[in-house]
Amino acid sequence: MNLPKGFLASGVRSGVRKKRPDLALIVSERDASNAAAIFTKNRFSAAPVELSKAALRRSGGRVRAVVVNSGCANAITGPEGTRAAARVRQRAADLLRCPPSEIFLASTGVIGVVLPDAKIRAALPDAVRRLSPGGIDAASHAILTTDVGPKVASATFREGSRRGRVVGFAKGAGMIHPDMATMLAFVMTDAAATPAYLKAALREAADSTFNAISVDGDTSTNDTVLLMASGRLGNEPLSAPADGEQFRRAVYDVCRELAWRIVRDGEGAGRVMEITVRGAATERDAKLAANAIATSPLVKTALAGGDPNWGRILAAIGRSGARISTRRVALFAGPVRLVAEGAPWPYRERDAARVFARERVPIIADLGAGEASATVLASDLGHDYVSLNADYRS
Amino acid sequence: MNLPKGFLASGVRSGVRKKRPDLALIVSERDASNAAAIFTKNRFSAAPVELSKAALRRSGGRVRAVVVNSGCANAITGPEGTRAAARVRQRAADLLRCPPSEIFLASTGVIGVVLPDAKIRAALPDAVRRLSPGGIDAASHAILTTDVGPKVASATFREGSRRGRVVGFAKGAGMIHPDMATMLAFVMTDAAATPAYLKAALREAADSTFNAISVDGDTSTNDTVLLMASGRLGNEPLSAPADGEQFRRAVYDVCRELAWRIVRDGEGAGRVMEITVRGAATERDAKLAANAIATSPLVKTALAGGDPNWGRILAAIGRSGARISTRRVALFAGPVRLVAEGAPWPYRERDAARVFARERVPIIADLGAGEASATVLASDLGHDYVSLNADYRS
Numbered sequence: 001m002n003l004p005k006g007f008l009a010s011g012v013r014s015g016v017r018k019k020r021p022d023l024a025l026i027v028s029e030r031d032a033s034n035a036a037a038i039f040t041k042n043r044f045s046a047a048p049v050e051l052s053k054a055a056l057r058r059s060g061g062r063v064r065a066v067v068v069n070s071g072c073a074n075a076i077t078g079p080e081g082t083r084a085a086a087r088v089r090q091r092a093a094d095l096l097r098c099p100p101s102e103i104f105l106a107s108t109g110v111i112g113v114v115l116p117d118a119k120i121r122a123a124l125p126d127a128v129r130r131l132s133p134g135g136i137d138a139a140s141h142a143i144l145t146t147d148v149g150p151k152v153a154s155a156t157f158r159e160g161s162r163r164g165r166v167v168g169f170a171k172g173a174g175m176i177h178p179d180m181a182t183m184l185a186f187v188m189t190d191a192a193a194t195p196a197y198l199k200a201a202l203r204e205a206a207d208s209t210f211n212a213i214s215v216d217g218d219t220s221t222n223d224t225v226l227l228m229a230s231g232r233l234g235n236e237p238l239s240a241p242a243d244g245e246q247f248r249r250a251v252y253d254v255c256r257e258l259a260w261r262i263v264r265d266g267e268g269a270g271r272v273m274e275i276t277v278r279g280a281a282t283e284r285d286a287k288l289a290a291n292a293i294a295t296s297p298l299v300k301t302a303l304a305g306g307d308p309n310w311g312r313i314l315a316a317i318g319r320s321g322a323r324i325s326t327r328r329v330a331l332f333a334g335p336v337r338l339v340a341e342g343a344p345w346p347y348r349e350r351d352a353a354r355v356f357a358r359e360r361v362p363i364i365a366d367l368g369a370g371e372a373s374a375t376v377l378a379s380d381l382g383h384d385y386v387s388l389n390a391d392y393r394s
Numbered sequence: 395m396n397l398p399k400g401f402l403a404s405g406v407r408s409g410v411r412k413k414r415p416d417l418a419l420i421v422s423e424r425d426a427s428n429a430a431a432i433f434t435k436n437r438f439s440a441a442p443v444e445l446s447k448a449a450l451r452r453s454g455g456r457v458r459a460v461v462v463n464s465g466c467a468n469a470i471t472g473p474e475g476t477r478a479a480a481r482v483r484q485r486a487a488d489l490l491r492c493p494p495s496e497i498f499l500a501s502t503g504v505i506g507v508v509l510p511d512a513k514i515r516a517a518l519p520d521a522v523r524r525l526s527p528g529g530i531d532a533a534s535h536a537i538l539t540t541d542v543g544p545k546v547a548s549a550t551f552r553e554g555s556r557r558g559r560v561v562g563f564a565k566g567a568g569m570i571h572p573d574m575a576t577m578l579a580f581v582m583t584d585a586a587a588t589p590a591y592l593k594a595a596l597r598e599a600a601d602s603t604f605n606a607i608s609v610d611g612d613t614s615t616n617d618t619v620l621l622m623a624s625g626r627l628g629n630e631p632l633s634a635p636a637d638g639e640q641f642r643r644a645v646y647d648v649c650r651e652l653a654w655r656i657v658r659d660g661e662g663a664g665r666v667m668e669i670t671v672r673g674a675a676t677e678r679d680a681k682l683a684a685n686a687i688a689t690s691p692l693v694k695t696a697l698a699g700g701d702p703n704w705g706r707i708l709a710a711i712g713r714s715g716a717r718i719s720t721r722r723v724a725l726f727a728g729p730v731r732l733v734a735e736g737a738p739w740p741y742r743e744r745d746a747a748r749v750f751a752r753e754r755v756p757i758i759a760d761l762g763a764g765e766a767s768a769t770v771l772a773s774d775l776g777h778d779y780v781s782l783n784a785d786y787r788s
Contacts, residue, residue, distance in 0.1 A: 041713070042709060042712040042713045043711070043712040043713070043718050043720060044708050044709060044711070044712035044718075044720060045712075073705070075705065075709075076705060076708050076733065076736065076737070076738070077737060077738065078735070078736055078737025078738070079737075080737070081737075110705060111704075111705020111706070111708070111709060112704060112705040112708075112733075112738045113738070114738075220709060221705075221708075221709050221712060297691065297775070297779070297783070298783055301779070301780050301783035301784045302783065302784065304780065304784050305783070305784030307784065310505075310506060311467070311469065311470060311504060311505020311506040311615075312505070314438050314470050314505070314506075314615075315436060315438060315469075315505060315614060315615050317437075317438070318436035318437040318438035318439075318615060319435070319436045319437070324437050324438075326437060326438060339470065339506075341472070342470065342472055343470070343471060343472025343473070343474070343475075344470070344471065344472070344506045344507070344508075381691070381780065382780055382784065383777055383780050383781075385691070385695070385780075386695055386698065386775065386776055386777050386779075386780055387777075389691070389692055389695035389696065389699070390695045390696065390698050390699030390701065390776065
């Protein structure tokens with residue numbers, strides 16, 4: 001796949017990781033692109049997150065290049081970690097002849113280790129040399145950690161008579177949870193749009209995609225989603241909230257596809273629940289209940305075992321803090337009614353088991369307390385998750 | 395072990411479970427004992443919980459007998475489940491010639507199945523026949539589900555010239571979490587005390603014991619802790635908050651021992667973290683941070699693997715919502731300093747690994763934001779947890 005017009009990318013090996021590509025570079029071809037980003041809410045945000053936030057502010061939402069490394073998160077590394085990240089930024093700015101505030105940084109990997117920035121600085125010229133429109137393939141590989149494979153998605157949109165593109169790639173496997181799924185995602189478009197417009201479009205899309213997925217309830221120190229617009233489509237820049245409805249839909253589609261792949265590739269995941277909570281008093285209540293189900297180890301292990309153990313699902317809802325009418329509550333697995341009016345429904349175990357054997361298991365809970373709803377995707381918790389996480393560092 | 399004076403117990407097989415004892419009976423020998431209880435906060439509280447709450451109110455905190463079954467939680471079973479529980483209560487009241495409001499019920503097991511009360515009613519006469527002071531042994535076995543083994547604890551206290559006893563037994567393995575650890579615990583004493591005094595003593599003890607343990611973050615529909623005082627010690631009834639300091643200490647000791655055993659036996663648990671958060675702005679902040687660590691799947695799998703992966707611990711604190719001074723935060727594994735002033739400390743991996751190889755791993759986090767602290771016990775998450783829970787019902 002090629003990037004939208006105006007973007008080049010590459011992926012190379014810098015030596016931070018022992019054997020795999022670990023350095024991705026994205027460059028806005030002519031000059032800096034307008035951009036907007038969303039970052040982790042974790043209080044221990046990593047050095048690259050802090051530097052990128054500050055840079056976006058200083059540049060007024062302009063990004064010339066993105067430098068991403070895997071193998072080291074450079075999080076909770078104190079002033080030394082910040083200095084290491086700043087040296088990478090300076091080297092990239094020198095090579096691309098732009099101000100350091102137009103360099104956007106992202107890192108993923110082990111926490112608590114200072115970035116070995118000399119390796120990255122030494123590899124950057126090679127990364128610049130290899131830049132190409134098709135470099136998204138190498139870049140999408142270089143940012144992976146425990147991911148099963150690369151995650152790339154694209155969509156098209158019409159803006160007047162022009163046909164534009166949105167292309168994104170992401171990584172993320174562990175530490176995935178709402179309010180910045182722990183992951184990195186980079187989304188590019190050839191559309192012209194103001195930074196403020198991009199910010200609104202990105203927030204709107206992330207709210208029901210990246211912020212509605214859960215692998216293990218943990219959120220990372222490094223989560224970052226970046227949206228960049230090269231403007232090469234030549235359209236009148238999108239700026240008012242009502243502008244570019246098709247464009248916003250394309251951004252949403254790309255984010256949704258990447259979010260789905262992140263959950264599907266959740267560390268050791270075998271199945272994904274699509275949890276819809278409806279009949280909630282408020283949207284907040286719906287999200288509380290959906291997230292309680294999404295993060296319950298008892299529900300997630302039952303899902304891994306293909307066991308339609310609905311008692312665990314209702315127990316999770318019951319402790320979630322959401323308002324519930326215990327006499328009106330209902331529960332479905334796909335088309336199979338399990339609970340009606342707060343009491344067991346005489347379903348056939350075989351029917352429920354068939355739904356729980358699917359790759360994607362739809363769970364619908366009606367709280368009987370109102371009209372609001374929310375949907376969350378969550379992976380299961382099986383032996384592979386434990387195997388991957390019990391000795392990640394070794 | 396014998397029960398405190400004034401109590402008899404038994405444990406028999408009713409047939410709710412296929413092969414194991416599943417019915418425990420505790421009887422206050424002469425007439426009803428003063429009592430106090432704490433129940434689950436889960437919105438889907440089970441039929442026996444609802445009936446026992448109402449009975450305690452009606453009897454003014456008096457309990458003649460406790461009927462406990464394993465194998466069926468009788469939770470989320472609608473009016474039919476309530477009627478089944480009421481029939482068990484009526485049968486026990488008839489056999490013991492007391493009002494139904496003096497019968498306390500508790501159930502544990504699968505959710506969503508109506509209690510097969512005929513089996514329990516048929517077995518009750520045998521349970522009454524077998525009552526004895528040493529029956530706590532059989533009773534403590536009959537209430538188990540996925541527990542590794544029975545949990546019994548005792549302590550003594552002085553009240554004036556008299557020496558009294560506190561004896562308790564408990565069950566609980568999965569669905570253990572603060573705010574009513576999912577479990578059942580029955581604590582008996584020969585002391586004389588008013589129901590109000592007992593309630594205060596129980597709340598005080600539970601707050602830092604049963605409500606400070608976590609196996610999987612789920613809370614059950616059936617959690618119950620009951621404290622009963624037969625008064626056979628012959629002391630002036632304890633009634634003022636300052637009364638019986640030694641007695642309250644004994645209740646705390648018994649609760650603490652039972653809570654520890656519940657976590658140690660946590661489903662598939664290999665290790666237990668003793669998480670102490672200090673330097674918090676408020677006690678609520680300290681608990682938020684401690685619970686985030688206690689329930690993080692990433693921390694729990696690292697613990698199972700004996701991996702001192704402190705990045706995951708700080709990441710959990712960072713998303714907990716607790717106020718943190720990121721520049722002053724510190725972290726220790728037992729005596730080994732891992733993080734100081736928000737940056738990695740040059741510890742020897744070997745030293746940290748040795749602490750993480752223990753059965754009980756002390757983790758101390760200093761948030762650098764105040765003077766408050768909290769301690770929580772939590773089990774790890776290994777393959778045995780997944781194996782136990784992926785097919786619990788089969």
